[in-house]
Amino acid sequence: MGNLKELSYKLRKDVVDMIVEGKGGHIGGDMSAMDILVELYFEQMNISPENMDAPDRDRFIMSKGHSVEALYTVLAEKGFFPIEQVIKEFSKFGSQFIGHPNNKLPGIEMNSGSLGHGLPVSVGMALAGKMDKKDYRVYTVMGDGELAEGSVWEGTMAGNQYKLDNLCAIVDRNRLQISGNTEDVMGHDDLVQRFSSFGWHVISIDGNNYTELKKAFEEARETKGKPTVIIANTIKGCGSSVMENKANWHHKVPNAEEYAQIIKDFQIRKEAAANE
Amino acid sequence: MNKIANRQVICEVLMDKAKEDKDIVVLCSDSRGSASLAPFAEAFPEQFVEVGIAEQNLVSIAAGLAKCGKKAFAASPASFVSTRSYEQAKIDCAYSNTNVTLIGISGGVSYGALGMSHHSAQDIAAMSAIPNMRVYLPSDRFQTKHLMEALLQDEKPAYIRVGRNPVEDVYYEEYCPFEMDKATVVMEGTDVAIVACGEMVKPAVDAAKLLKEEGISATVVDMYCVKPLDQDTIVKAAESARLVVTVEEHAPMGGLGSMVSQVVGSQCPKTVINMALPDAPVITGTSREVFDYYGLNAEGIVKIIKENI
């Protein structure tokens, strides 16, 4: 196992380069979700360019589709497409690399962008796995603002009803959305309690910590008879103090000065990670 | 070049009226920034309701408020407020006849490279098919102001779509003829009738000017009121023309083109050509790049007319 934390800072830089080059993107949520994606793609899921059509592969759905930039970097690192191409073409005229997941690209299962679809679709995929007696697992990452969509809770009920222990949802609990703090916009109070009362196994962790992520995914895999949700408490903009916990970095494009500082911060943390 | 987006004008009108009319309530779904309604939320916290990322909830809550005497204005990206909340619009607004105005912001392909999830190329078709729902696509900031003022006068449900970026003016501060539910004839001609709505009116006017230089005289109809469609104006424009061309930022099915074709086909049959987005996810790009690629610009309109007249 390489040092995933170190890798995450390389990928964070790719995200920033992509967004600067494409003049747009949802940078804050990319940074908060990055470690979840890295842990999933490099430690947890059996998914690679070689098995991407295999019926037994694990499934992943980026329900908070606006964090597609982070997903692109992880898929590129897995070898689905060259990162140079993504950075060069992202959001440009005629590009395949648009601002939300699109399954014309290898490695992407479902199109998203409209929030609140990923969990119900994952329920369908997990249900199919049960019907076909396959042991693949289904993962989906949602935003915490996204949880205001009623469809999320309809899916949550269905996951419980069908005892989908092959389903694992992750909430990127960064406590921010476009208009500010989630608790001011449409509060969730105690998410552990909420999901528990819907019959799910709930694990609350530091979502930017690889030790905790690894443990949580293992616990989810061992949990039988019910689906698991991981409340990944994260920092929006994680990686640089320029962006961290700042609502206006939801979809801000860094200027030259901010870019320099962000890259510098990434470098410092990357070096620290290498020595861990 | 005008720097004021239509969405900003909507906020200005609402703020102006909300001072005297405490029944005006604005609702957003984590969309106050995109809708340019943050100043409203700041200035009138008591008349502002935030529902979070929940467009179905947004529309039903708006209907409930309206039923209890409020004038509800629910603003969210057009893609979501039209089709995500479609049944809420159909049942709670139109069927129950509540005083809700749905404001679809960043309409059409305004969101460019964000892809089909964020494009509203179905909203005209979807909303127009609902009995008692009215559908408006204003062409510029001056007309948007008139339209908002008119909508504040009545108590029926409506859907307005505006784009994200400022659009070039079609009219003037001092001269913007407006009659509610009557299309505006921007130019009068005899050879071809161009019927357009929303952001396609400006290229239609520019096309008519180019055609004039080539000796082709065009009528340009600004059909901001897609529903109720102003049939009289269409028939009048079509009767004197050899060809009718419709232009819209919408899918080719069920939009302005379909509706105009129905009217012309039944009341004064002649060739109608529909210019619209393709029946496919549009190419990645800014809205300008997308329009240019599909010929939804002045040159494209001229080309189609010259080929077909």
Ligand SMILES: Cc1ncc(C[n+]2csc(CCOP(=O)(O)OP(=O)(O)O)c2C)c(N)n1
């Ligand atoms: C149905 C729907 N409504 C609105 C939006 C616009 N939108 C994109 S991102 C976003 C905020 C998301 O906040 P959150 O879920 O907390 O994501 P994160 O903080 O991880 O970026 C909104 C409202 C959307 N994409 N889909």
Ligand SMILES: [Mg+2]
């Ligand atoms: Mg969030």
